[in-house]
Amino acid sequence: MTADEAKIEIENLTKEINSLNEAYYQRHESKVSDFDFDMMLKRLQQLENEFPQFKDPHSPTTRVGGTVNKNFKSVKHEYPMLSLANTYTDEEIFEFDKRVRKGLAEEKVEYVCELKFDGVAISLIYEEGKLTQAITRGDGVQGDDVTDNVKTIRNIPLKLKGEGWPQKFEVRGEILLPLAEFERINKEREDIGEAPLANPRNAASGTIKMQDSSIVAQRRLDCYLYNLLGENLTVPSHSNALALLESWGVPVSPTYKTCGSLEGVKAYIQHWENERQNLPVEIDGIVIKVNDLNQRAELGNTSKNPRWAIAYKYQAEKAMTRLDKVTFQVGRTGAVTPVANLEPVELAGTIVKRASLYNADEIERLDLHIDDQVYVEKGGEIIPKITGVLADQRSKNAVKINFVSNCPECGTALVRKEGEVNYYCPNENGCEPQIKGKIEHFVQRRAMNIMSLGSRTINALHKAGLVDNIADLYELKADDILKLEGFKEQSTAKLLQGIEDSKQMPFEIVLFAVGIRFVGKTVAEKLAIHFETLEQLQKATFEELIEAPEIGEKIANSVLEYFAEENNLSMLNRLKSYGLNFEIQRSEEAEQVGTSLEGLSFVISGVFEKYSRDELKDLIKNNGGKVVSALSSKVSFLLAGDKMGPSKLAKAEKLGTKIISENEFLEKIGL
Numbered sequence: 001m002t003a004d005e006a007k008i009e010i011e012n013l014t015k016e017i018n019s020l021n022e023a024y025y026q027r028h029e030s031k032v033s034d035f036d037f038d039m040m041l042k043r044l045q046q047l048e049n050e051f052p053q054f055k056d057p058h059s060p061t062t063r064v065g066g067t068v069n070k071n072f073k074s075v076k077h078e079y080p081m082l083s084l085a086n087t088y089t090d091e092e093i094f095e096f097d098k099r100v101r102k103g104l105a106e107e108k109v110e111y112v113c114e115l116k117f118d119g120v121a122i123s124l125i126y127e128e129g130k131l132t133q134a135i136t137r138g139d140g141v142q143g144d145d146v147t148d149n150v151k152t153i154r155n156i157p158l159k160l161k162g163e164g165w166p167q168k169f170e171v172r173g174e175i176l177l178p179l180a181e182f183e184r185i186n187k188e189r190e191d192i193g194e195a196p197l198a199n200p201r202n203a204a205s206g207t208i209k210m211q212d213s214s215i216v217a218q219r220r221l222d223c224y225l226y227n228l229l230g231e232n233l234t235v236p237s238h239s240n241a242l243a244l245l246e247s248w249g250v251p252v253s254p255t256y257k258t259c260g261s262l263e264g265v266k267a268y269i270q271h272w273e274n275e276r277q278n279l280p281v282e283i284d285g286i287v288i289k290v291n292d293l294n295q296r297a298e299l300g301n302t303s304k305n306p307r308w309a310i311a312y313k314y315q316a317e318k319a320m321t322r323l324d325k326v327t328f329q330v331g332r333t334g335a336v337t338p339v340a341n342l343e344p345v346e347l348a349g350t351i352v353k354r355a356s357l358y359n360a361d362e363i364e365r366l367d368l369h370i371d372d373q374v375y376v377e378k379g380g381e382i383i384p385k386i387t388g389v390l391a392d393q394r395s396k397n398a399v400k401i402n403f404v405s406n407c408p409e410c411g412t413a414l415v416r417k418e419g420e421v422n423y424y425c426p427n428e429n430g431c432e433p434q435i436k437g438k439i440e441h442f443v444q445r446r447a448m449n450i451m452s453l454g455s456r457t458i459n460a461l462h463k464a465g466l467v468d469n470i471a472d473l474y475e476l477k478a479d480d481i482l483k484l485e486g487f488k489e490q491s492t493a494k495l496l497q498g499i500e501d502s503k504q505m506p507f508e509i510v511l512f513a514v515g516i517r518f519v520g521k522t523v524a525e526k527l528a529i530h531f532e533t534l535e536q537l538q539k540a541t542f543e544e545l546i547e548a549p550e551i552g553e554k555i556a557n558s559v560l561e562y563f564a565e566e567n568n569l570s571m572l573n574r575l576k577s578y579g580l581n582f583e584i585q586r587s588e589e590a591e592q593v594g595t596s597l598e599g600l601s602f603v604i605s606g607v608f609e610k611y612s613r614d615e616l617k618d619l620i621k622n623n624g625g626k627v628v629s630a631l632s633s634k635v636s637f638l639l640a641g642d643k644m645g646p647s648k649l650a651k652a653e654k655l656g657t658k659i660i661s662e663n664e665f666l667e668k669i670g671l
């Protein structure tokens with residue numbers, strides 16, 4: 001390689017890696033696989049070693065990849081938060097061990113092996129046994145203060161157990177989105193027609209940087225801690241430090257192991273290579289660390305990594321195959337998603353025929369052509385995805401794949417709303433998959449649970465002209481159903497009974513089942529509890545909607561749009577006339593325990609520390625008080641939490657409504 005060639009390659013790699021880092025750390029997106037990324041970085045390192053004269057002083061090989069975000073207060077780390085050197089091969093583990101022993105003049109070395117959790121790094125600061133600050137890694141020198149968000153993570157202790165902790169210390173670890181939770185969130189996103197989150201790691205890093213802590217709290221993040229730092233720590237080794245953390249109630253994964261030799265390290269790597277499938281969280285490898293803290297100090301750090309540790313990464317399984325074509329699916333909400341149809345190929349023990357392509361931008365980014373050779377990979381994603389295209393193997397006249405401009409089902413021109421990645425078919429009431437999808441959504445187990453109504457029956461009913469929307473279900477007659485193929489007396493009676501039983505479903509389920517965009521199961525529950533009746537929900541203004549707990553602008557707008565549609569109103573009216581529930585059923589057992597609030601009415605606003613808004617609501621009612629949703633001159637108190645809207649405060653002041661805090665309120669009822 002000539003110097004000129006090296007210069008060009010160094011420049012190109014530097015540029016590309018910087019841009020991948022930016023996507024990864026700022027936008028929580030992986031444009032290439034981690035393996036490809038690591039290989040690019042390694043190549044750059046090699047070239048820089050050979051041609052140091054062309055090395056950019058800010059080269060990504062010398063810096064920790066993350067960045068600091070302007071939306072958070074940035075905090076300088078007391079001790080830099082470094083990255084880890086990584087490898088995918090046994091030989092390099094061997095080399096690492098050799099380097100370590102040489103650096104320690106052939107002293108005896110003990111290693112601790114840990115799982116390499118695939119989430120986001122976090123540093124927690126405890127003072128007097130209390131959690132006072134949580135900071136992201138950022139660029140390694142300074143990070144973002146995300147304390148409010150981290151406090152919502154249930155297994156992170158806000159107060160330590162036991163005693164004898166140093167006055168101030170730091171503990172570092174990884175915040176993760178458990179796989180089950182990742183799947184739950186994606187199921188819910190599917191319910192409301194939103195694109196799924198790509199993988200647990202990117203979802204965790206996106207979540208921890210959210211501005212609204214209440215949304216963070218809904219996503220049940222988890223955390224494992226693995227590093228204790230501070231002045232005047234008396235522990236001699238890392239394994240002692242881990243034991244100490246455990247005794248204080250800090251969540252340490254019990255999977256770590258002390259190994260006296262490289263053989264032990266290798267056995268650990270092998271064990272977890274298979275066993276990791278059974279973990280509730282994702283790992284991307286294991287970390288090997290020198291145990292003795294004095295030896296660590298002797299070895300020291302480079303500008304980017306400690307010299308006393310290395311990560312062994314497992315490679316995601318990958319396969320190459322041919323792209324046959326791209327088909328376009330229309331969902332219940334009208335969202336059109338592209339799917340890659342592949343020549344079947346084996347990947348991680350299963351045969352893969354399809355891969356998700358997410359949206360139009362993804363097709364464009366991959367620059368896909370028919371018959372392309374593509375790489376498919378299974379990461380945290382359930383459906384495999386295309387991670388690369390062999391563009392140089394493409395024939396000259398290959399046909400480029402473009403996103404369709406009309407609905408593949410009904411031909412209507414697709415629309416793309418500003419700020420959204422998806423294209424939609426706007427023909428809500430005339431597009432087959434949307435019509436059937438809405439009915440399927442309504443009857444599913446998690447909604448109205450009419451299990452006698454499968455998608456084949458829905459198809460048949462629709463084809464026979466009996467059912468065009470969910471309200472039509474309640475007008476079905478035995479005679480009509482009996483005319484359908486395969487229906488006898490008994491199956492017909494069962495179907496009608498299932499429909500009849502669904503009338504008992506509570507309001508919050510009905511609200512979810514009717515399929516308002518962005519109103520998933522949890523959101524429907526929140527809306528039902530807050531507004532109590534359909535009538536009140538329907539009357540709610542934008543301001544009143546966003547006042548409801550955990551309801552943001554996007555949901556508020558979608559609810560408003562839904563009720564502005566004449567078709568929806570007449571359908572709701574029909575459902576009401578058939579006897580479906582449109583009012584919350586308050587449990588009668590909620591006993592009244594006191595009368596101290598009799599004759600008083602309350603508006604609750606903001607975020608509270610000790611009780612949720614619903615709990616506060618119950619406390620008011622149980623003590624004889626009344627909760628109302630809007631301020632007026634008749635309201636006795638505004639129970640105000642954090643982050644209350646300024647307009648509400650101004651209104652209360654104008655009306656002369658008394659404002660009380662959570663603590664004052666609790667005192668009032670003797671709690």
Ligand SMILES: NC(=O)c1ccc[n+]([C@@H]2O[C@H](COP(=O)([O-])OP(=O)(O)OC[C@H]3O[C@@H](n4cnc5c(N)ncnc54)[C@H](O)[C@@H]3O)[C@@H](O)[C@H]2O)c1
Nearest residue numbers: 020024030031032033034037083084114115116117121287
């Ligand atoms: N696909 C992409 O586009 C892209 C872009 C940038 C970075 N990346 C990936 O991210 C990596 C760089 O990120 P990085 O600097 O955070 O390195 P890293 O994630 O490979 O390793 C360092 C991190 O590992 C974590 N970790 C998990 N378990 C640990 C344990 N038991 N002990 C110590 N640390 C533990 C810590 O958060 C630490 O900061 C790259 O190697 C690449 O794989 C991918």
Ligand SMILES: [Zn+2]
Nearest residue numbers: 407410425431
């Ligand atoms: Zn259509």
